[in-house]
Amino acid sequence: MAAVNGEWGYRAMTFRRLAVLDSRIVYAAVFLSILLPLWRPLGLSISVSQGTFDVYEVVDSLSQDDTVIVSPSFAPSSEAEVYPQMEAILRHLLARKARVAFVNLNVEGRMYAEKAMTTLAPEFGYNYGEDYVILPFTPGLETAVASISDDFLGTYERDAYGTPLTETGALAGIRSINDFALVVDFNTGDTTIYYIQHAKPRGIPVIAGASGVTVPYLTPYLATGQLSGLIGGLRGAAEYETAIDNPGMALAAMDAQSLSHASILALIGLGNAAYFLAKRDDARTTRRSRQSNGGELK
Amino acid sequence: MKLTLASFLTLIAGVTVLADHFVVVPFINKTASTFIQWSVMLSAFSTALGGANILAVHTKRMSGKSANRGLSALLLGSMVTWLVIGLKLGMESQVYKFIWDNVYGSLSSTLFALNAFFVASAAYRSFRIRGIDTVILLVTACTVMLGRTGLGEAIYPGMPQVADWLMRVPNTAGMRGITIGGALGAISVSARVILGLERGYGGSERGMGVSGYDL
């Protein structure tokens, strides 16, 4: 009986050890699940969802008479997800010949606007000032969006480089936010909600590219039509790249995304299996100990 | 409730901006717009204030006998150097862009990417099925994770639609409840701020009246 107890005790201990595996082994598993598909891509295809088509339709309905607010409201901490979305939608906007005003609600916004347009402007024949303009950082988040919606020209007299807006052709004819055809916000926080709260009531449609974390908080606004379209996370970027037929960095990363998610699912499964087996064996060991000691637990 | 200078300013600013939303009176509308624009500018001052605070804290730490003096020196050195580059050469200069791309961008994204490892570790250690709540949590989480990848689509072609439905219906229902509750909370706290009943942001229990001056 003692041998049996020992055997069960050993198994319980093994499962318990598995349940508290060294973190570094977990880290290595995640690391490899990303590295391997980058090294040997699996070639998994993805379909384009209705949500992405909705965003595509809104952008596709624009013409060269339209001026659009593009708001890069994200930071390097979410660049990997949101920047590919911004690049894909900007490509589409520029292909539609829409004029673009970059509104920067955080300190990093201007750098992303410049980075994107350094590549895209020559490709689409866009000139600074004439076809697009980068506006200065506007602090205050919700108050800033309220200010822009309330009095656009009062908030901005000059662009990010100090040139008076009256000298930039891109914003000729813009007197208030009502003169813009669309707001496209790329966010990691609540900025899209601020645009919905302050710009949308003035009649401007709002669409968003959001990081995965913020997508769940935006779906109530999507359901009521306050948000006209939403693409979320790296998958959203990859779908938009597919929709505009321009495969980019998001699509290339989707295999790694697949396997990394699979590794998390496997870890959750393994952790639960180890936990339940250890618990079951603990119970068996206790029961057998009790039986061998005549009902008393030692 | 005691009407102090600070709470009077809060009241005036709050009531004017709020009134602007409901009435069309040119004087009120113009004043509210000006107040909002001033507030935006004051926010710019407070953005710089954050940096000034860091400067003050680490300068103090350097002058003391802290074991981390070297690290504080590194922080201050990098801060002052980049600030000088930014103000002298401008953000569009090559040096500024080099540091932005390869140091700031790289460090920021890698530091946040560390969370990927911690999320995995937490999933392995703590995501345990302990009741119906966790079963629901686990099933929706796993479906969304699979539905957002090509692998999920390869296993079952309808997986993205299932994940979309989860986001569109149960998630929207839950988040809408939270949104409505959050909006009610935000409105009530804001009303308390305007009325001077909530003055904790002033830095003390008594609100604005610190350091002997009841402002």
Add this chain to the structure above:
Amino acid sequence: MSRDPGIWTAALLTIVVWSYLFKQNILFQAVEHLFVGIAAAHAMTVAFTNLRDTCLGPALMGDWAMTVPLLGGLLLYARFLPKISHLSRIPLAFVMGTAAAVVIRGSLGPSFIQQVAGTIIPLTSPDNVILVVGTVTTIAYFLFGRKSRSGMMDHAARLGRYIMMAAFGAAYGNTVMMRMSLLIPRIRLVFGDWLGLLP
């Protein structure tokens, strides 16, 4: 292997940050402080540039309206001078009043009334039923979850909790997606752009 100094810098810093996964070390602490310093300097540079163009410049040109925020902004810095630190609360109070009113303006219509209106829909499909019941029971959980111990409200609150669990599960799935998305370019940078090992 790359010859680009930018890629070398980024890759080496990435490896130093990853070293934290094995053990806390001085190099990690150093780059952590470097990051805070640079982040603060960037925020200050952007804020100074903004103030120079939108506030200080116009004030010096004689736009008297700009002297008010300029003075208020300078008062914010009074917190560093113990004798007059209380003055920093004057501009703060103004900002708080404006921000509170802006929050009410924004939340009342779009986040409260329109969301309530969006829940008043015909119960003609299972999706609509889940949306309506889910929203109502989630609010019931917040309002009655702790107080009620029996009766219909208790059941409603419990159902609300299940709906929230589904929402949090979806949020968790999206969070995992985000975290993994951040790691992919870092691994590509080190093994691809720097070491040249990836296709």
